[in-house]
Amino acid sequence: MKLKVMPELPEVETVASGLAKHIVGLKITDVRVNLPKLINLKPALFRKSLLGRRITAVRRRAKVIIIELSRSKRIERIKRNNLNQINRLDQLTEYLVIHLKMSGQLMYLRPADSVQKHTHIIITLSNGRHLRFRDQRQFGYVRFYDRAGFESFLAEHSFGPEPLDGFSLSDFRELLKSRPHSKIKPLLLDQTFIAGIGNLYADEILFYARVHPLKPAGRLKPVEVKDMYVGMQKILRKAIKERGSSVELYVDADGRPGNYVRYIKAYDREGKPCLKCGRKIIRIKIGSRSAYFCPKCQPR
DNA sequence: CGATTCCCCTGATAGC
DNA sequence: TGCTATCAGGGGAATC
Numbered sequence: 001m002k003l004k005v006m007p008e009l010p011e012v013e014t015v016a017s018g019l020a021k022h023i024v025g026l027k028i029t030d031v032r033v034n035l036p037k038l039i040n041l042k043p044a045l046f047r048k049s050l051l052g053r054r055i056t057a058v059r060r061r062a063k064v065i066i067i068e069l070s071r072s073k074r075i076e077r078i079k080r081n082n083l084n085q086i087n088r089l090d091q092l093t094e095y096l097v098i099h100l101k102m103s104g105q106l107m108y109l110r111p112a113d114s115v116q117k118h119t120h121i122i123i124t125l126s127n128g129r130h131l132r133f134r135d136q137r138q139f140g141y142v143r144f145y146d147r148a149g150f151e152s153f154l155a156e157h158s159f160g161p162e163p164l165d166g167f168s169l170s171d172f173r174e175l176l177k178s179r180p181h182s183k184i185k186p187l188l189l190d191q192t193f194i195a196g197i198g199n200l201y202a203d204e205i206l207f208y209a210r211v212h213p214l215k216p217a218g219r220l221k222p223v224e225v226k227d228m229y230v231g232m233q234k235i236l237r238k239a240i241k242e243r244g245s246s247v248e249l250y251v252d253a254d255g256r257p258g259n260y261v262r263y264i265k266a267y268d269r270e271g272k273p274c275l276k277c278g279r280k281i282i283r284i285k286i287g288s289r290s291a292y293f294c295p296k297c298q299p300r
Numbered sequence: 301c302g303a304t305t306c307c308c309c310t311g312a313t314a315g316c
Numbered sequence: 317t318g319c320t321a322t323c324a325g326g327g328g329a330a331t332c
Contacts, residue, residue, distance in 0.1 A: 006325070063326080101326050103310085118310090137309045139326065182302080191327080198326075287304070289325070 007100040009196030010239035020058035030124035040143040049144045062159040062195035067096035095150040097143045104140030160194040172229045180218025200267040205231045207266035212300045213291040266292045
């Protein structure tokens with residue numbers, strides 16, 4: 001089976017949470033960059049910016065992995081000076097921001113593990129392990145930001161709400177009202193509209209709710225909006241539980257493949273029978289993206 | 301402002 | 317066999 005699964009919210013969540021349990025608390029002891037165009041600083045400065053930093057958290061926003069760093073020396077000095085300034089500590093936080101785009105992988109490995117083709121960045125940690133960034137298509141990136149730079153990054157992207165983070169049905173209704181003329185599928189893929197959904201999960205959500213991908217958001221019936229909301233919650237949560245979907249390109253932080261691929265009902269199933277009605281799933285192009293759906297269950 | 305198109309890149313695949 | 321053309325796709329940039 002040759003399913004090209006790109007990292008979306010569940011996959012990125014799996015990578016971030018998997019990494020967190022291994023690398024939080026460790027320091028960065030070495031940095032090697034083989035493909036400088038994937039980073040945002042000159043390699044020497046990038047390396048210098050990271051050396052000695054301690055990893056304090058790993059989290060996800062939209063499809064982006066955020067590794068929080070602290071400069072231990074400065075934090076220790078503030079503590080020693082007995083300054084009661086938590087806000088100051090916050091200002092000193094620095095960030096590694098990683099986007100996997102289509103084919104990126106971020107893996108926690110032993111130094112002895114063979115360096116696979118397309119490994120572009122190797123970060124050595126204080127326990128001797130490696131954090132390696134691979135990306136066959138070179139669309140991904142790894143960026144270093146100080147607090148201000150990170151704030152700018154977030155501001156420039158203006159990501160929409162996280163669908164699983166206190167996002168209610170009425171939030172979804174209101175959001176849809178803001179873009180009544182947009183086709184629903186491209187809207188689900190728009191990261192400024194809602195964060196983290198990509199081509200696979202968008203198709204699965206629309207299939208679940210029996211909604212045609214070209215339907216304008218403003219023409220969705222209330223029951224369709226509700227079904228999309230419920231489907232979004234169920235599908236994304238189930239996919240996280242199953243460690244995402246993966247077959248070939250995407251591997252989680254421990255190198256283990258995800259299991260959600262078993263539950264996929266529409267995506268990449270062109271010509272195969274719809275699991276609800278038996279009709280063949282069709283594929284159309286919307287913009288330059290494929291959309292897979294059942295023409296009978298998801299009528300226009 | 302929103303919608304659309306092009307482009308980054310490599311590897312799989314088709315056609316000859 | 318081995319070449320070349322085509323395609324896939326997240327999202328940024330340019331264009332209308």
